[in-house]
Amino acid sequence: MLLCLGLTGVVGLSQLSKLNGAVRELTLPLNHASVVRQQARAKDLDPYLIAAVIYAETKFNPRPSSAGAEGLMQILPSTALFIAKKSGGTAFVPTDLGDPQVNIRYGSWYLRYLLQRYDGDTTLAVASYNAGMGNVDKWVASAKADGHGLRVDEIPFPETKAYVERVLSAKSDYEAKYSKELSVR
Incomplete structure (x- = not known):
């Protein structure tokens, strides 16, 4: 009986591993990995941050979106015009x-811009x-007035x-689960 339980456990673990892989792809998808890697390299960005966004x-x-944002990174046309200029x-x-390459390129440029803006x-x-930016600038100013950075x-x-x-949680998840697919080295 113990042998049967052990064998069931081994078969169960094998099936569980396959199931975990399928669940990962459903719950933490990754498409356009090559575009994410390329833009991470080009913009000196963390590819896991791009994927998380x-x-x-x-x-x-x-x-x-109901706000009119478009594409994978949900960029507003007005923001895209700012980025283009x-x-x-x-x-x-x-x-x-709507083109994933354009959308990821613009979204990555904007992330780099925001990271530079906020040191x-x-x-x-x-x-x-x-x-x-306007809202975050107000929040940062308020936190500084209170003697600390924004938490x-x-x-x-x-x-x-x-x-x-x-985003921060997804970034950690993408680092843990897609290190090979998103590595820029």
């Missing part, structure tokens, strides 16, 4: 945001990606606080 925005299943993009039209602070950059638990917009937590 895509996950938080669309779970790699793009659909227009700042980055030297030529002949940009909003429908380009490499990932939390502030991600909060700004969601709530806008995640002090973000006044519940949606943005949850978004930052979701």
Whole structure:
């Protein structure tokens, strides 16, 4: 009887491993890994951060938002026009945001821009990606007036606080589960 239980455990573990792989792909998807890696290299960004933002925005299943954001990284056409002007993009039209390569390129450029604006602070950059620079600038100023930097638990917009937590958690998950697929080395 003990042998049967042991054999069942081995077969069960094998099947469990396959099931875990399938669940990972469903719950933590990764599409366009080569584009993510390429843009991470080109923009000197963490590829896991790019993947985490895509996950938080669309779970790699793009659909227009009620706010009008487009593509995998849910970029507003007005933000894309800002990016096009700042980055030297030529002949940009909003429908380009439906192209994963364009969308990831623009979203990655914007993440790099926000990281530079906030001195490499990932939390502030991600909060700004969601709530806008104006809001984050106000929150940072308020936190500085209180004698410290902005902490995640002090973000006044519940949606943005949850978004930052979701991105940071997904970043760790992507690092753990897709190190080979997203490695830029």
